[in-house]
Amino acid sequence: MPNVSFGPLETERLLLNPLQPEHAAQMWEVLRDPALYTWIPREPPGNVAAVENRFKAVSVGRSADGREQxxxxxxxxxxxxxxxxxFEATIHEDGKAYVAYMIRQSFWRRRYALEGMKAVVSALFSNGVKEIEAEIDSRNVPSISLMSRLGFVFVERKSKVEFFKGAWSDEEVWRILPSRQL
Structure with a gap:
């Protein structure tokens, strides 16, 4: 499994810092917006403590069995x-990574997701990741468009993956290889 360096990433307008529990209070302001969870099968965190607990759990950097970074x-x-x-990336033993992101609604349509995801994709490939995938609810047209702009290609559509918020979610799998990186 590649061992990706876990440092800050910088873009023209953004600073991506490794997640720390101390970021919970400021990030709760972002993460409590219900609009972010339209296509995600969970609800916004109820309070800062919930965000801090989640951040503590994922800031260890590895799954308990060591098979995921x-x-x-x-x-x-x-x-x-x-x-x-x-921004999130999970790297598996086989060198494949999965990515996801959440951007504060007031920053939508300003290309922050594009800018940040380019940095994440570049960092992953620079550290030996062999391919990157994203699974996106098929109704989430802006995220599907983002993956296409980044050079990801559509791989498959999974029907009725999960029932949440009153409807079935069909998921689209999008993939990029190092040779397609922008």
């Missing part, structure tokens, strides 16, 4: 330090 970054505007969201 967890990389999580909190995202901040470089100019003001305002919290923007989260």
């Amino acid at each position: 967890w990389l999580n970054w909190t995202v901040w505007l470089r100019t003001t330090g305002a919290p923007v969201g989260l």
Whole structure:
């Protein structure tokens, strides 16, 4: 399994810092927005303590059995330090990674997800990851568009993956290889 360096990543407008429990209070302001959970089968955290507990669990960097490396970054505007969201990558033993992100609603449509995900994809490939996948609810058109812009290609559609919020979720799998990286 590649062992990806777990340091900060910088882009033109963003600073992606390794997630720490101390970020919980500021990130709760981002993560409590119900709009972020439209296509995710969970609800917003109820309080700062819930975010802190989640951050403590994932900040260890590895699954209990050691078969997954967890990389999580909190995202901040470089100019003001305002919290923007989260980027996540899970790397499996076979060198395949899965990515996800959440961007504060007030920052949607400003290309922060594109900018941050480019940095994450580049860091993963630079550290030996062989391929990266994202699974996206088929109704989440903005995220599907983002994956396409990043060079990910559609792989498959999984029907009725999970029933949540009154409807079945069909999931699309999108993949990128190092040769397709932007």
